[in-house]
Amino acid sequence: MRMTAQRKAILDALRKLKTHPTADELYEVLKKQIPRISLATVYRNLELLSDAGLIKRLDPGADRKRRYDANVEPHFHVRCTVCGRIGDVKISSDFNVHEVITDTNNFVVEGYSIDFWGLCEKCAGKMSKKGG
Numbered sequence: 001m002r003m004t005a006q007r008k009a010i011l012d013a014l015r016k017l018k019t020h021p022t023a024d025e026l027y028e029v030l031k032k033q034i035p036r037i038s039l040a041t042v043y044r045n046l047e048l049l050s051d052a053g054l055i056k057r058l059d060p061g062a063d064r065k066r067r068y069d070a071n072v073e074p075h076f077h078v079r080c081t082v083c084g085r086i087g088d089v090k091i092s093s094d095f096n097v098h099e100v101i102t103d104t105n106n107f108v109v110e111g112y113s114i115d116f117w118g119l120c121e122k123c124a125g126k127m128s129k130k131g132g
């Protein structure tokens, strides 16, 4: 894959954001920098960068939006149940899932994923202000 100027700008913008943006969200940021860029270009390049393994595509959540992550190291995600924002979750490096499994129904386990959910800082703040 050739690293064009636009592609590089898209990759850099994604690396700066820690919010796991959608193509639309990234486009809003990029068009301030590159006024002639189109949403289709952003989307196509995000797909190419994912295929090349430079970024990660996240599974769409309940909001059906496809989000992207510049952090390709293994890590987990927490999803806000109100606004859909995604954050990274770090867990202790000596966590070993095989130590806590008690039964796999005779399956040979080769991998796993853990999903966290809750409220992001913004939504948690709104909730407490409402005094609920």
Ligand SMILES: [Zn+2]
Residues within 6 Å of the ligand: 080, 081, 082, 083, 084, 085, 119, 120, 121, 122, 123, 124
């Ligand atoms: Zn939220």
Ligand SMILES: [Zn+2]
Residues within 6 Å of the ligand: 020, 069, 071, 075, 076, 077, 087, 088
């Ligand atoms: Zn992430």
